[in-house]
Amino acid sequence: MSGTIAEFDLIRRYFAVHAPQHPYNPLGIGDDCALLNVPAGYQLAVTTDTMVENVHFFADVDPESLGHKLLAVNLSDLAAMGAEPFAVTLALTLPATDESWLQAFSRGFMALARQYGVDLVGGDTTSGPLTLSVQAMGVVPEGRALLRSGAQAGDAVYVTGQLGNAGLGLKIKQGYDCNRPDLALQCFNKPQPRIEQGLALRGIANACIDISDGLAADLGHILEQSGVGARLQWERLPLSAQVQEYVERSNDWRMPLTAGDDYELCFTVPADFAGQLPGGSIQVGTIEAEPGLRVERAGVTEIFEAKGYEHFS
Amino acid sequence: MSGTIAEFDLIRRYFAVHAPQHPYNPLGIGDDCALLNVPAGYQLAVTTDTMVENVHFFADVDPESLGHKLLAVNLSDLAAMGAEPFAVTLALTLPATDESWLQAFSRGFMALARQYGVDLVGGDTTSGPLTLSVQAMGVVPEGRALLRSGAQAGDAVYVTGQLGNAGLGLKIKQGYDCNRPDLALQCFNKPQPRIEQGLALRGIANACIDISDGLAADLGHILEQSGVGARLQWERLPLSAQVQEYVERSNDWRMPLTAGDDYELCFTVPADFAGQLPGGSIQVGTIEAEPGLRVERAGVTEIFEAKGYEHFS
Known part of the structure; x- marks a missing residue:
């Protein structure tokens, strides 16, 4: 997280980032890394999904829905592991700073984040073709993650x-x-x-x-x-x-x-x-x-x- | 991590992903999430950086160097926290599957990963304009991360x-x-x-x-x-x-x-x-x-x- 002033401003302004809310996130956004506390007896589940304009969504998409969906598809992977989400990072590649677009996008993203008590703990903003990448993190009691590999005949x-x-x-x-x-x-x-x-x-x-x-x-x-x-x-x-x-x-x-x-x-x-x-x-x-x-x-x-x-x- | 067959093939073929090597990574690539073990008394440091063609690198870049640099800039953020890296995820957005490009890119990426004992634990591949996003994860003893906020007059x-x-x-x-x-x-x-x-x-x-x-x-x-x-x-x-x-x-x-x-x-x-x-x-x-x-x-x-x-x- 290179964290230029402009990046901070962008993230602060549109993602209403204050101090993180979840006790597993002891450090706010804005250092070289986020720090996460994973309690003893738990494993961290990590997933990443990217959405690209004209591949995963139409150029005329409602940005509020897009913000929601980008986070939802990542939280869905945590759900499939039986993990409880608490932190996400967001890598935004944007062709330009469109204030109304960013406002609506962040509204959709942050509303879903708040619904599940998830903090935005870090990110990266770059200019380029519209590409949105999230990594979501959650915890699951050790050895109790839901894997793809456990199905048994008769289930x-x-x-x-x-x-x-x-x-x-x-x-x-x-x-x-x-x-x-x-x-x-x-x-x-x-x-x-x-x-x-x-x-x-x-x-x-x-x-x-x-x-x-x-x-x-x-x-x-x-x-x-x-x-x-x-x-x-x-x-x-x-x-x-x-x-x-x-x-x-x-x-x-x-x-x-x-x-x-x-x-x-x-x-x-x-x-x-x-x-x-x-x-x-x-x-x-x-x-x-x-x-x-x-x-x-x-x-x-x-x-x-x-x-x-x-x-x- | 939506993990279609094609994605697996792509990742397996070019990133030589076998079972993870580091004891903090108990699960191989290919489930909904990666699972990470963070030992008691440690915090997880997490960073993400994205590189975009014609913004962060020239279109004629040597792909092996690019793979190295993409990982290096993320590991550098962990270094700045005093964290010891052990896992990364990779979100690749590629305009096409260019075998020789992917081979060279993954060679550079994986050589640096091996140098520091870092496992590629998950990722996402999508088609679109060339955009490369890494999230790197490491551990640091609780309360001993190197922050930006601790400088004192006289240092x-x-x-x-x-x-x-x-x-x-x-x-x-x-x-x-x-x-x-x-x-x-x-x-x-x-x-x-x-x-x-x-x-x-x-x-x-x-x-x-x-x-x-x-x-x-x-x-x-x-x-x-x-x-x-x-x-x-x-x-x-x-x-x-x-x-x-x-x-x-x-x-x-x-x-x-x-x-x-x-x-x-x-x-x-x-x-x-x-x-x-x-x-x-x-x-x-x-x-x-x-x-x-x-x-x-x-x-x-x-x-x-x-x-x-x-x-x-």
């Missing part, structure tokens, strides 16, 4: 919330005519990280991931890293009325499995724990010993190619 | 290494004719973070910063955050023969004080500790109670405007 596969709303939101942005677009656009623009659900799954889930690239691709990571397979029942997928209508009109039944940006959690649990799951969890299938992803739909089983959104593919 | 002001070599390297890149350009270009392209010196200064230095924006600007941060001033003796500045020659030819005596990219440490110490400093430390001045930066040169004292490189200024 039930669950998801939180609904699938495909953000994918429908993208289609609406691209011209799809939906007569009740609000929910889908809200999910696409301002996803909610499932922090509470991730915390509630500690000691319960054998494996967990957040659904950023579509259920098929992200469950595919669990299957690959756990050395197992899965069978999903398409009819169990939690779909909004708008997504159901989209599927009926388009016959694009794969969309709720392949569309990205939902930021729900997908997790696997032994049958014993079915009664202890966070509210809103829906079972969508089962882990099987045989590798691969099988989707039952209308009485037919399809071998599913686990492909979501991939960069450079 | 001696020291620097490690030499000043202005990187600045001269930039001038050579811009056309300045130097008959022995190697040292300056080496300092500009492949700066060495002063990790060992930072560790040796724990319990000795009252304040410390790394010189990324020029001694005047960076010492200025110490002065501002410590509520003090300083007097420097220009004739004491450790300059290479090439920089001395540049100053004589150009009469640009401010260059060694204002040019960025040296990544030496500037620190202040009480007189008692003069015998315990890391080798190569040179006293360049003294902290004074009166705010402001005064530079004595050829018997004249000039009030120095503490200005280095600033973004958005």
